[in-house]
Amino acid sequence: xxxxxxxxxxxxxxxxxxxxxxxxxxxxxxxxxxxxxxxxxxxxxxxxxxxxxxxxxxxxxxxxxxxxxxxxxxxxxxxxxxxxxxxxxxxxxxxxxxxxxxxxxxxxxxxxxxxxxxxxxxxxxxxxxxxxxxxxxx
Numbered sequence: 232x233x234x235x236x237x238x239x240x241x242x243x244x245x246x247x248x249x250x251x252x253x254x255x256x257x258x259x260x261x262x263x264x265x266x267x268x269x270x271x272x273x274x275x276x277x278x279x280x281x282x283x284x285x286x287x288x289x290x291x292x293x294x295x296x297x298x299x300x301x302x303x304x305x306x307x308x309x310x311x312x313x314x315x316x317x318x319x320x321x322x323x324x325x326x327x328x329x330x331x332x333x334x335x336x337x338x339x340x341x342x343x344x345x346x347x348x349x350x351x352x353x354x355x356x357x358x359x360x361x362x363x364x365x366x367x368x369x
Contacts, residue, residue, distance in 0.1 A: 246327070252315060253323040261315040268311065328367040335360050 256264045280286060310333075317326045335357045341347040 249318070249323045249327040249330075253318045253326075256315055256319045261319045262312060265308075265311045265315045268315075269308070325368065328364050331360065332364055 252264070252268070255268075314326070314330060317329075338353055338357050342349045342353075
């Protein structure tokens with residue numbers, strides 16, 4: 232259950248990100264704000280890797296995983312650029328719930344691309360998330 236701790240931490244910090252990001256983009260170009268955020272993330276990650284002494288690269292980095300990490304980085308960057316622009320244009324309480332549609336999208340992609348099993352629980356949960364987004368967004 233160690234993963235639950237990290238998943239809850241992710242949710243907490245993602246929620247905090249919306250508020251801090253909203254305060255941070257006031258009077259600043261949203262793309263520049265995203266760049267500053269990215270530099271900070273790079274520094275924090277560098278610090279964590281250094282403290283944990285995790286600088287050892289695998290003997291061989293296969294092309295396929297490396298390619299998907301690069302594509303994931305591109306998707307993350309585009310997501311952040313869109314997110315910060317949305318925060319600049321609308322209240323965080325409107326933007327954050329719509330951003331959480333990413334959960335439903337990840338479930339759908341997980342089923343269709345990764346072949347993860349589809350369950351009644353996933354379908355009901357996705358419908359509830361979608362319903363919640365619609366209630367909050369309309």
